[in-house]
Amino acid sequence: MQARLAKRVKLLHLNDFSEYYNILVNDKTGHELEYLCSLISTNVTSFFRESKQWEFWKNNLSTMMEKKNNKLRIWSAACSTGEEPYSIAMFLEENAPNSDIKILATDVSPRVLKEASGGVYSEKAVGSLGNIYLNTYFHKVHHNENSVYTIDEKIKRHIVFRGFNLVTGNYDIFKEKKFDIIFCRNVMIYFDKPTQAALVQKFYNMLQPDGYLFIGSSEALTDIKTGFKSRSASIYQKV
Numbered sequence: 001m002q003a004r005l006a007k008r009v010k011l012l013h014l015n016d017f018s019e020y021y022n023i024l025v026n027d028k029t030g031h032e033l034e035y036l037c038s039l040i041s042t043n044v045t046s047f048f049r050e051s052k053q054w055e056f057w058k059n060n061l062s063t064m065m066e067k068k069n070n071k072l073r074i075w076s077a078a079c080s081t082g083e084e085p086y087s088i089a090m091f092l093e094e095n096a097p098n099s100d101i102k103i104l105a106t107d108v109s110p111r112v113l114k115e116a117s118g119g120v121y122s123e124k125a126v127g128s129l130g131n132i133y134l135n136t137y138f139h140k141v142h143h144n145e146n147s148v149y150t151i152d153e154k155i156k157r158h159i160v161f162r163g164f165n166l167v168t169g170n171y172d173i174f175k176e177k178k179f180d181i182i183f184c185r186n187v188m189i190y191f192d193k194p195t196q197a198a199l200v201q202k203f204y205n206m207l208q209p210d211g212y213l214f215i216g217s218s219e220a221l222t223d224i225k226t227g228f229k230s231r232s233a234s235i236y237q238k239v
């Protein structure tokens with residue numbers, strides 16, 4: 001965090017962090033605070049990240065769809081630039097076509113949400129996707145010297161993007177909502193244990209019976225008391 005902030009201090013020609021602090025608290029527009037959030041958060045993501053989880057889901061999808069009457073409600077709770085929710089939507093289009101799918105995709109950073117809802121990706125970002133996915137769910141557009149790939153409307157229509165802070169957000173807005181699956185991957189690692197425990201309990205309450213929680217492979221619920229049962233690496237089920 002120090003290294004990232006030091007760059008900003010240098011760029012603004014300030015002498016030290018306290019001068020930066022003064023700029024932050026006096027900026028009534030909130031733009032510098034927003035910039036700070038983007039600066040200190042890690043947004044690394046990719047399409048179909050954590051390949052083992054997708055295998056598990058594929059193996060269990062038909063049973064799940066039967067139980068849920070082909071209707072799934074999914075929350076991608078730290079969606080970054082959108083690769084995670086778009087992967088979910090493509091996976092379901094491919095493996096459970098004509099199902100009733102709604103995906104809520106949230107993140108604390110307005111910058112990544114803007115990118116996510118735009119749905120435009122570089123050649124590098126889509127590099128790991130096979131031609132079948134690229135040809136079916138993207139449009140290749142020539143942009144200056146390069147090509148970019150835009151997500152097709154048949155994928156986008158399943159997803160709603162919103163701002164939400166997992167730690168300080170007001171969970172009352174979810175009162176009416178129950179999810180079948182919550183993806184909260186590679187973000188809890190940044191929170192302390194009590195915050196993680198409180199969050200996991202909220203997820204538990206927000207899931208349907210038998211609902212799944214997918215977390216990142218470097219995260220685990222081992223020290224957290226929960227009603228979840230481990231089903232596979234980094235996949236938990238509400239029992």
Ligand SMILES: C[S@@+](CC[C@H](N)C(=O)[O-])C[C@H]1O[C@@H](n2cnc3c(N)ncnc32)[C@H](O)[C@@H]1O
Pocket residue numbers: 041042043044045046049077078079080081084106107108109112164165166167168184185186187190216
């Ligand atoms: C490393 S990315 C993970 C993206 C995706 N879930 C994945 O696994 O590829 C972490 C994301 O968490 C978001 N984030 C950090 N703190 C958050 C918070 N308190 N509430 C919501 N999102 C947060 C960041 O903005 C970032 O986009």
